[in-house]
């Protein structure tokens with residue numbers, strides 16, 4: 001099969017969040033299974049020079065956007081078995097940051113249309129376009145209204161994957177005429193709840209809709225998680241399902257990770273101890289042999305459950321433990337952690353940045369990994385943590401529920417510590433259970449760490465499920 005994966009980010013070229021990991025690893029796994037896979041991305045300013053200089057320029061063409069004809073260049077590069085196409089338009093993509101511009105709606109409407117337009121010019125007509133998140137959500141709409149009548153597009157199918165319902169892509173009605181170029185009579189395909197909603201259109205028009213874990217798929221059909229989109233998703237149950245993401249087993253491997261102070265494996269765990277000591281050295285934490293390090297690596301935004309941490313952080317710090325945080329986000333939470341680091345010197349380390357090398361060092365050096373998300377479509381960090389022998393503490397939601405099974409402290413069965421209700425003291429209780437386990441149940445602790453490190457979190461299984469759906473279309 002020929003599959004074109006459309007996304008706003010994909011590692012190694014450009015990665016802002018979990019989508020970047022998925023858009024790298026899933027195409028790679030599908031290609032390894034013998035499918036013909038290509039990925040298409042915007043050519044951003046922040047893509048490293050070393051990649052750009054090796055790209056091959058193919059041609060340029062015009063993308064019709066309502067009454068305008070907009071330039072698009074196409075570059076190509078092969079990375080392993082996967083072909084990458086890059087859409088070049090400096091006005092839209094040669095900017096210092098990837099997201100967060102006033103015209104993001106227009107930038108990604110342009111990108112989505114350019115992806116379809118490009119197919120007339122390259123020698124790769126896919127069987128399926130797999131469009132991801134709101135940035136690529138207009139692809140089914142454009143296909144329906146502008147390309148379907150062209151014979152080459154006649155049998156093209158679309159899959160749409162929701163990585164996070166928090167960001168849906170909304171625009172005022174005027175956008176329909178000014179950018180999308182669709183008429184009043186076609187508006188019903190994209191108008192929802194008083195505005196245009198890109199995700200709504202993809203959910204209605206794509207042949208299949210997926211999200212990134214089974215639990216999140218169920219949650220999205222309820223108003224608490226799916227909000228205004230829950231009824232729409234319930235209405236398309238027949239074509240909507242969840243497939244739990246994997247992680248790249250080569251990339252996230254403590255035996256191979258070049259960023260670690262010391263590599264390690266289940267058979268030789270000494271490197272994890274060294275990693276902890278050196279991490280403390282680097283972050284200026286006390287070398288307290290007894291105390292576990294509790295880590296958080298996260299975007300510092302509301303739905304990651306940070307208000308729970310804010311509520312009980314001082315109580316938490318009454319325990320014998322250290323806290324290491326890595327991430328950026330809302331000023332409120334950035335300042336919370338900066339404040340804690342100032343108040344508990346040697347015990348709290350706040351790293352308000354994103355740095356994948358430091359992330360690896362933290363996954364390896366920590367003992368426990370806290371992820372109290374209010375909602376979590378899948379979450380990759382908990383799986384990475386388990387692979388690095390760091391025990392997760394999570395709220396039972398979305399992908400966290402599907403990947404972290406509660407530990408029975410007596411038998412050492414299970415994968416992590418969990419709590420159900422979104423309540424700060426329930427979270428603290430889970431932290432306490434984890435600390436007790438860490439201090440008092442050494443043999444069981446070892447067993448959990450070993451089992452977690454041995455668990456297959458690879459893409460193998462998920463890729464088979466995607467393939468089955470592509471084929472069913």
Ligand code: GLC
Pocket residue numbers: 017018019022163164212245376377378379380399
């Ligand atoms: C989004 C979600 C995260 C998921 C990732 C990849 O970033 O918030 O839970 O793991 O997408 O699908």
